[in-house]
Amino acid sequence: MASTLLLTISASVLTAVADWAGWHFVWRHENTTSGQEPNKHSAVSIFFSYYLPFMPTLAVLLGPAKLGVYNQGFATVSTTILFAVLAIVTGGVAASAWSVGQREVSEVESRKLIDAENTLPSHALEHLKWTTGMLAICCVFWTFLLIR
Numbered sequence: 001m002a003s004t005l006l007l008t009i010s011a012s013v014l015t016a017v018a019d020w021a022g023w024h025f026v027w028r029h030e031n032t033t034s035g036q037e038p039n040k041h042s043a044v045s046i047f048f049s050y051y052l053p054f055m056p057t058l059a060v061l062l063g064p065a066k067l068g069v070y071n072q073g074f075a076t077v078s079t080t081i082l083f084a085v086l087a088i089v090t091g092g093v094a095a096s097a098w099s100v101g102q103r104e105v106s107e108v109e110s111r112k113l114i115d116a117e118n119t120l121p122s123h124a125l126e127h128l129k130w131t132t133g134m135l136a137i138c139c140v141f142w143t144f145l146l147i148r
Contacts, residue, residue, distance in 0.1 A: 004148075005060050008079070011141040012053045015090060018134035019049035022097065025127035031119055048089065056082040056145075080146065087142035094135035101128045 023045070028038040041049075056079055061067060063075030104118055104125060111118065120128070 004079075004145075005057075005066065007141075007145055007148075008057050008060050011086075011138065011145060012057045014134070014141060015053035015086065015138045016050055018090075018131065018138050019053070021127075021134060022093075022131040023049065026097075026120065026124045026131055029121050029124040032121070033117075034121075052089070053086060056086065083142050083146040087139055087146055090135050090142060091139035094132050094139055097128060097132040097135065101125070101132065104128075 023041065028040075030039065032038060059075060059078040059082055062069040063079075064070075064072050065075075100120070104120060110116075118125070
């Protein structure tokens with residue numbers, strides 16, 4: 001169970017860092033102009049980005065292997081559900097970010113014709129690929145924990 005705890009903590013931290021990087025470098029600049037302040041986090045995005053990734057760690061810690069607050073059956077069910085939720089969420093966000101990147105690339109000529117700006121500024125687009133890659137790695141990590 002110690003290896004499960006270590007892997008879960010690693011996946012939780014990696015997910016929170018990936019969410020922070022994606023927000024800080026890319027998504028807070030979405031649909032902003034040069035004179036406008038970056039977008040702010042909402043309560044829902046803070047929950048999904050920074051609280052939800054650590055729920056599986058808490059489930060493992062409170063299980064019989066560490067603190068023994070609840071039995072092995074509950075620990076197994078709760079971690080399985082949370083691993084699945086996080087695999088789906090991180091995979092979905094990574095797929096959505098990849099889709100936005102593909103749309104930005106394919107619509108360059110169209111925007112030039114109508115003098116429209118990109119939804120993401122160029123400095124945010126530079127960070128889109130690596131932040132999307134981090135989220136895809138998180139998805140693989142959570143999927144590994146799910147099928148383990």
